[in-house]
Amino acid sequence: MNKIKIKNFKKTLSKFITGVTVVCVNRNNKIYGKTINSFNALSLSPPLVLFSLGHKSSSIEEYSKSKYLSINILSNKQKILSNHFAKKNPSSLKINFFDGKNNTKMINNCIANLECRLFKKIKMGDHLLFICEVLYVNYNNKLKPLSYFNSKYN
Numbered sequence: 001m002n003k004i005k006i007k008n009f010k011k012t013l014s015k016f017i018t019g020v021t022v023v024c025v026n027r028n029n030k031i032y033g034k035t036i037n038s039f040n041a042l043s044l045s046p047p048l049v050l051f052s053l054g055h056k057s058s059s060i061e062e063y064s065k066s067k068y069l070s071i072n073i074l075s076n077k078q079k080i081l082s083n084h085f086a087k088k089n090p091s092s093l094k095i096n097f098f099d100g101k102n103n104t105k106m107i108n109n110c111i112a113n114l115e116c117r118l119f120k121k122i123k124m125g126d127h128l129l130f131i132c133e134v135l136y137v138n139y140n141n142k143l144k145p146l147s148y149f150n151s152k153y154n
């Protein structure tokens with residue numbers, strides 16, 4: 001075993017395969033999106049999920065002030081969206097959204113979409129943990145997921 005350092009910690013975590021989501025908030029009619037793979041299930045009753053966002057994120061204010069948000073689980077045809085929303089200053093890209101019930105914007109053609117209400121925010125280390133209550137869902141049984149492993153898509 002090797003003593004933990006930032007480099008081997010990151011590399012070790014990259015050995016855990018995940019899906020890829022884009023979490024969106026709509027603030028004053030501007031849509032913010034972030035590529036997030038810290039998404040996870042938390043509770044069935046009440047229906048809760050979680051994700052974390054670095055507190056140095058350029059959009060941390062917008063995320064922490066939003067009451068509602070959308071979590072969009074990407075299909076393997078949406079790598080371009082994952083790259084786009086991982087950029088600090090994304091250039092323009094035509095993205096098709098549909099409306100959620102609470103002024104949220106959901107990305108079209110995802111493997112699944114969750115409309116959520118922010119339930120609790122917890123400061124944890126250098127990230128802010130968002131615990132979200134899921135209000136509405138939809139999913140597509142035919143699409144395949146985008147997966148991320150060893151810092152690469154597969």
Ligand SMILES: Cc1cc2nc3c(=O)[nH]c(=O)nc-3n(C[C@H](O)[C@H](O)[C@H](O)COP(=O)(O)O)c2cc1C
Nearest residue numbers: 034035036037038052053054057058059085086088
């Ligand atoms: C596959 C993938 C997953 C990511 N997951 C997270 C995550 O769970 N939490 C996070 O804070 N950043 C995550 N990021 C980084 C953000 O998408 C983004 O690059 C980062 O927040 C810096 O940009 P910003 O300052 O504009 O927010 C991920 C990036 C990629 C490519």
